[in-house]
Amino acid sequence: MAEFVTHEVRPAASGEMIDHCLLGYDDRFLRRKVIGTVGGRRLLVNLARTTSLDHGDAFVLEGGGLVGVRAAPEPLYAVTGDLLRLAWHIGNRHTPCQIEPERLVIQRDPVIGHMLSHLGATLREIEEPFSPEGGAYGHGRTHAHEHGATTHAH
Template sequence: MIVEKVIGNVESIQNKPKHTERVFLESDALRKRIQRVKTDHGNEIGIRLKENKDLMDGDILYMDEKNMIVVQTIDDDILTITPTSVGQMGNIAHQLGNRHLPAQFEGDEMLVQYDYLVEELLAEQGIPFRREKRKVKQAFRHIGHSHE
């Protein structure tokens, strides 16, 4: 089977089929438009997305009345940063931006992929953080630009 488009996301559908197969992907694989994957039931699937859009946790690759195949992300090794003030947030955002480190935000938390140098920086700056395994809904993406 070759999947060329995402049908929807499990969070937005009401009538879910009884049987669900899952494709487990690391967050980096969510950015790949072409890949070969295997479901948790051993079925091989080719993904060749026509749209230039990242996959997301919960995306439905296939669905009929009885079955569906859903993307499920694997927990990432991340640093969850919880600044206690706007000053701390501005400081760490500036420093991480200078390193071109992609970040995501969930509520008041800033999420970055684990990096021992960032861990040391946070500890030196006294900015609250914790290292954890956590599922992210979308891939960490670098924003391209150049210094001119």
């Protein structure tokens, strides 16, 4: 049984957090799930629709209080080389990508890694929190293919 229940997320929340949870990128895409907090509590997340959470968001608890969301370290590649060309190939495969001035960061995937190496990229295995760019309209998951009010298949 969960200790806390939430039906609401507060984006980029500020205020005093009673606890927080560490969630990887894939785990920050949810609708209904019991998750554990760093403090050892259990939280039933029961949202109206599937939601993509960002580092810094918070769950609003029934009865008050906030549980913060933090991006957990996970296995990634730091990609360097011709970043514009490499970013194009990564995006063309709908691969989530964190774009930084000196590197691109993607989840470890041996097939994508091989392709990037073949294109001249240097890959370094890292373990860090992952916060890729949102979709084409600045929010959501890049692989969801949701474009505003309409959805279409590729």
